[in-house]
Amino acid sequence: xxxxxxxxxxxxxxxxxxxxxxxxxxxxxxxxxxxxxxxxxxxxxxxxxxxxxxxxxxxxxxxxxxxxxxxxxxxxxxxxxxxxxxxxxxxxxxxxxxxxxxxxxxxxxxxxxxxxxxxxxxxxxxxxxxxxxxxxxxxxxxxxxxxxxxxxxxxxxxxxxxxxxxxxxxxxxxxxxxxxxxxxxxxxxxxxxxxxxxxxxxxxxxxxxxxxxxxxxxxxxxxxxxxxxxxxxxxxxxxxxxxxxxxxxxxxxxxxxxxxxxxxxxxxxxxxxxxxxxxxxxxxxxxxxxxxxxxxxxxxxxxxxxxxxxxxxxxxxxxxxxxxxxxxxxxxxxxxxxxxxxxxxxxxxxxxxxxxxxxxxxxxxxxxx
Ligand code: OSB
Ligand code: MG
Numbered sequence: 381x382x383x384x385x386x387x388x389x390x391x392x393x394x395x396x397x398x399x400x401x402x403x404x405x406x407x408x409x410x411x412x413x414x415x416x417x418x419x420x421x422x423x424x425x426x427x428x429x430x431x432x433x434x435x436x437x438x439x440x441x442x443x444x445x446x447x448x449x450x451x452x453x454x455x456x457x458x459x460x461x462x463x464x465x466x467x468x469x470x471x472x473x474x475x476x477x478x479x480x481x482x483x484x485x486x487x488x489x490x491x492x493x494x495x496x497x498x499x500x501x502x503x504x505x506x507x508x509x510x511x512x513x514x515x516x517x518x519x520x521x522x523x524x525x526x527x528x529x530x531x532x533x534x535x536x537x538x539x540x541x542x543x544x545x546x547x548x549x550x551x552x553x554x555x556x557x558x559x560x561x562x563x564x565x566x567x568x569x570x571x572x573x574x575x576x577x578x579x580x581x582x583x584x585x586x587x588x589x590x591x592x593x594x595x596x597x598x599x600x601x602x603x604x605x606x607x608x609x610x611x612x613x614x615x616x617x618x619x620x621x622x623x624x625x626x627x628x629x630x631x632x633x634x635x636x637x638x639x640x641x642x643x644x645x646x647x648x649x650x651x652x653x654x655x656x657x658x659x660x661x662x663x664x665x666x667x668x669x670x671x672x673x674x675x676x677x678x679x680x681x682x683x684x685x686x687x688x689x690x691x692x693x694x695x696x697x698x699x700x701x702x703x704x705x706x707x708x709x710x711x712x713x714x715x716x717x718x719x720x721x722x723x724x725x726x727x728x729x730x731x732x733x734x735x736x737x738x739x740x741x742x743x744x745x746x747x748x749x
Contacts, residue, residue: 390743400518402546402573426487427678429645464488478648485649506687512694514540523556540694569594605636641670657690668693676709
């Protein structure tokens with residue numbers, strides 16, 4: 381396959397409600413969308429999920445835009461590729477910048493499936509037709525408000541509830557929810573808000589029978605996470621710490637946790653996510669698919685990856701309506717009880733709504749051969 385044209389769209393998609401984590405508040409989903417055209421005239425899409433500010437990972441939107449426009453896309457346009465994995469080899473000289481590389485890798489998978497007449501899930505070797513939906517809830521002003529929110533999402537069908545925590549918004553908030561919903565599948569995500577010296581507080585969370593605690597410590601703290609996991613009954617899940625297969629191998633060797641939140645964007649695309657879940661399955665680590673408040677384009681790749689057999693826990697894949705009044709794909713991703721049906725159509729399985737894409741685009745650039 382030969383890419384003959386690439387277009388970058390910078391998007392600002394309003395969120396229904398601001399999303400608050402320990403690193404700050406998001407008011408709109410700002411991201412970039414990459415559209416690739418191949419020599420047969422197919423259009424493939426990928427999402428560049430980097431946030432405007434590099435608080436979650438070192439990547440940020442303006443940086444990824446420049447990297448893609450000036451370096452990665454010109455190189456891609458010069459090189460014929462037989463398979464999306466070949467793009468990873470083409471960009472193996474790039475350190476990190478996983479989200480920029482993921483945008484390309486995903487758009488190549490979209491093209492590859494159109495060329496070979498497969499759905500995304502089928503093309504990557506997925507084994508499920510439905511995936512379990514979970515929801516991630518931002519930090520709320522009070523325990524009572526968190527309990528209400530959790531109740532609403534449980535009633536909507538979500539099978540697993542993740543709650544963001546930070547010092548001062550942790551034990552009492554989670555305990556209130558546990559008391560209200562004794563049997564619900566609950567977990568917490570700290571986005572690195574704690575240090576190993578917070579061990580006494582983190583140990584108290586064991587009482588709440590959480591399915592896991594996600595990323596309590598720093599992104600580089602694999603050794604510290606191992607020390608913490610040895611002290612806790614609750615499983616630790618790593619998110620920010622795992623950007624590559626090598627990180628997953630370090631985690632397995634050190635015992636830094638038992639679960640990986642695999643985000644297609646954070647690890648460099650669908651090809652890398654598949655390699656990480658293969659490794660995880662062989663080393664007794666469970667996986668589930670995390671989210672980046674993705675548009676329908678990013679969500680299509682999340683749904684596909686979650687069909688892989690190593691994804692054994694409910695995902696942060698929710699209905700589009702959980703975040704947006706209007707998405708850029710149709711039909712919108714919806715819940716079917718506690719699950720989401722995985723599309724079986726060729727390609728993404730969703731149509732990109734050109735009018736919606738235009739409506740939310742604030743900047744465009746085309747890169748030609
Ligand atoms: O830590 O998983 C995270 C959103 C933005 C940045 C980091 C995270 C999240 C979420 C949202 O938890 C998951 C979703 O897309 O629903
Ligand atoms: Mg997380």
